[in-house]
Amino acid sequence: MAKLVCNFYSYVLNRAVDITVILPSVTCPESLGLTGEPASHELPAEFPVLYLLHGFGNNHAQWTGYTNVEMYAEERRIAVVNISAENKAYAKVGGDDFMRFLAEELPAFLKNYFPVSDKPEETYIAGLSMGGYGSYIHALTYPERFRAVGTFSAGVSINPKTFAENPLGASPEADPEYNPYKLAEKLKKEGKTFPKIYASCGTKDPLYEADKQYADYLKELGADVTWDEMEGYGHEWRFWDAQVEKFLDWIPRDDEYAKRGKRSV
Numbered sequence: 001m002a003k004l005v006c007n008f009y010s011y012v013l014n015r016a017v018d019i020t021v022i023l024p025s026v027t028c029p030e031s032l033g034l035t036g037e038p039a040s041h042e043l044p045a046e047f048p049v050l051y052l053l054h055g056f057g058n059n060h061a062q063w064t065g066y067t068n069v070e071m072y073a074e075e076r077r078i079a080v081v082n083i084s085a086e087n088k089a090y091a092k093v094g095g096d097d098f099m100r101f102l103a104e105e106l107p108a109f110l111k112n113y114f115p116v117s118d119k120p121e122e123t124y125i126a127g128l129s130m131g132g133y134g135s136y137i138h139a140l141t142y143p144e145r146f147r148a149v150g151t152f153s154a155g156v157s158i159n160p161k162t163f164a165e166n167p168l169g170a171s172p173e174a175d176p177e178y179n180p181y182k183l184a185e186k187l188k189k190e191g192k193t194f195p196k197i198y199a200s201c202g203t204k205d206p207l208y209e210a211d212k213q214y215a216d217y218l219k220e221l222g223a224d225v226t227w228d229e230m231e232g233y234g235h236e237w238r239f240w241d242a243q244v245e246k247f248l249d250w251i252p253r254d255d256e257y258a259k260r261g262k263r264s265v
Helices: 062-066 069-076 098-113 130-141 180-189 208-220 237-250 256-260
Strands: 002-010 015-023 049-053 079-083 123-128 148-152 196-202 225-230
Touching (some): 015 069, 062 069, 069 237, 123 237, 130 180, 180 208
16 A cells, blocks of 8 residues: 655645545555465556545544544555645635635646546545535535545534634525535436435434434435444544445445455455
């Protein structure tokens, strides 16, 4: 496995940004000498990719620091990309257009610098808390770009324009452009297909009722929604670690690496 921390200049944000890119090994180092698998760095195909979004107060480093996502990615042969979106909720806030950065510039940068796929059927997005909100608004705004979306303890009531200053009191009604309910209604009205949705929350999380209600609403609109909850868990990393592994096992895949199956590391 390769874990690359990359700093590059964003033409959308007009400054340098940090990202972490996890690339699975072609040959699993731990299996050499045990399975007879020949060592190789030659890729049979580009890797499917998961854009994995952080929560409030975090950056590109937290997912790899607090969870086993590197091991999960290696086992399942999938690339994972983490970015630093500050507390801007992956939307356009003031002069920072993280909506465009994540939707347009980042995929173009990755496609040209890393062996990751840009095919919609091999592209996924997921996130925790603020990142769950970001996953919803991107997947519902650009449903044709993602095969599936995952949200873990999503902040469905975030208002990006006030969130950084008032993270506990934001209301989506003040910003309909990024309201997950209105985006879902718009998608339905336009006759577009929802990406497959995986939504989850711990039963002791303050966001549980709002998350469950939104998942049920998406089902009413005709979306294919899988809901998962874990008894006794709150807004915490142990829950998100368990959920990202569940999500990676849940996502529909028929890429070249999926055909090879999950491997032990």
